[in-house]
Structure formats: C-alpha cells, structure tokens
Amino acid sequence: MIVALIDSGFGLLPTSACLRRLRPDLDLMLSMDPAGSPWGPKPSDWVIERVITTARRAVDRGADVVVLPCNTASVTALDHVRADLGDAVPVVGTVPAIKPAAAACESVAIWATAATTASRYQADLIAQFANGSEVVGVACHGLADAIDRGDRAGASAAIASAVERTPDDVQGVVLGCTHYPLVADTIAAQLPTGVRLFDSAEAVAQQTLRRIDALGRESTGSGRVEVFLSGARGILPAGARAFAAGRELLGTAPNPIG
Known part of the structure; x- marks a missing residue:
C-alpha cells in the first residue's frame, strides 16, 4: 500500500512521521515542489494545476491514497484533485485544528x-x-x-x-x-x-488510515520511503535533519541525505 503525501516543502513531514509511527509497514511517497515553493502566494489556478499534476504522477507511480498535508493545497485544490482522480483513489485533506x-x-x-x-x-x-x-x-x-x-x-x-x-x-x-x-x-x-x-498532523494521519481500511484491500508494504522533488525522483533535503520528524524519515528514505 503506497500513500502519497504532497506539499510544496517540509509541511508534509509531521503527517508522514505520524504515519510512519502508526503503520511502519506502509510505503510513503513524499512529493515536494522546491521549484514552485512556496505555494501560498501563487494564483489559485496555478496551485490547482500544480497539485493535480503531482497527484496524477503519484497515482501513475502506484499510489493508492493521496494526502494533502498542506493548508494551501487543501483549501485551493482538494475538490479539484478528488474530481480528477475519481472515487477509486481516496484523497485526504487538511483542516486547521x-x-x-x-x-x-x-x-x-x-x-x-x-x-x-x-x-x-x-x-x-x-x-x-x-x-x-x-x-x-x-x-x-x-x-x-x-x-x-x-x-x-x-x-x-x-x-x-x-x-x-x-x-x-x-x-x-x-x-x-x-x-x-x-x-x-x-x-x-x-x-x-x-x-x-x-x-492537525495526527488527525490527518488517522483519517488516512481510516480511508485505507475502507478500501478493504491488503494494506501492508515494505515500509519504503520515496522522495520526488518537483516531479523528479530525488532525495530528502538535508535540511530535514534539523527536525525530529525529518530525522525519523531520513532513516528510512533511500539515499536520504542531500
């Protein structure tokens, strides 16, 4: 079971680390966008296209569930991503607590x-x-x-x-x-x-697990963490080591140090 998490930068780390602690067997696909970051000041249409494109790529690469642990992405693009991917792929958004x-x-x-x-x-x-x-x-x-x-x-x-x-x-x-x-x-x-x-990180992680369970499919994986940067396969930037959640994920990401 592959869970794709999408944010412009390190905002996806807290929810990713929660998922890692709750279900270490899940495969995580971390999609960040250093070329387009930050998303907040960008026009809505630009953000929608960027997030939809990233979500499509994630599904094409095997993602079973898409998570937007980003307020900008959730506010601007959540409904559009759900409409684009259809009912077969659960899409989980974020709401401030x-x-x-x-x-x-x-x-x-x-x-x-x-x-x-x-x-x-x-x-x-x-x-x-x-x-x-x-x-x-x-x-x-x-x-x-x-x-x-x-x-x-x-x-x-x-x-x-x-x-x-x-x-x-x-x-x-x-x-x-x-x-x-x-x-x-x-x-x-x-x-x-x-x-x-x-x-909201733990609440989003818990909702993600509920959506996984609702699929009724085998949900185990190898615990792999993959990183994509603006669409290209990459490595988790070294700056992630400054934070506890980043250090947790650095231990499981392939070639993790940037």
Missing part, C-alpha cells in the same frame, strides 16, 4: 501564513468552529520559509515575532500551517507557560 482548540480553550490564536490568515477560508472556519471562544489570527511572517531552509535560528526569530503579536491571555495556539509542528518545541518554549498547542 480550530474546532478542538475552541472546544478546550476560551481564547485561541491561529498562527498561519499571511495568505491563510487573510483568507476567507480561515474566516469561515472561525465562524463555524469558534464555539463562543475568542479567536484571533496571527500571521507568522517567514516562519514556513525558515523551516524549509532547515534554519532553526531563523524560525526562532519568526516565532519570537509571532509571540509578540499574540494576545497575552490566549489559552491555546492553533498551528495553522503544516510546517509549524516541526518547531513546536521552540514555539512552546517561547509562549507563556500553560498555553496549549493544537495541530
């Missing part, structure tokens, strides 16, 4: 990219799932870019900026970009004691 955060906390900050923070999509999610909690968006300028570079110092500086713009009384922070769980330890260390972090 606003609902569980609002259920547990009276005040919540959503940390996301500038594009997501300003989006109608996030505003609609807040309206739907705030559940009476006070919810504020905080744009984390440069954080995803620093993570894709494997730049822990740059990420720490971007986190410090986001902390300064986060209300002092928030009880929970939603990591609204799939890159951000990679530096959850640094985020937690800079936030006031007691602030809870919420992300």
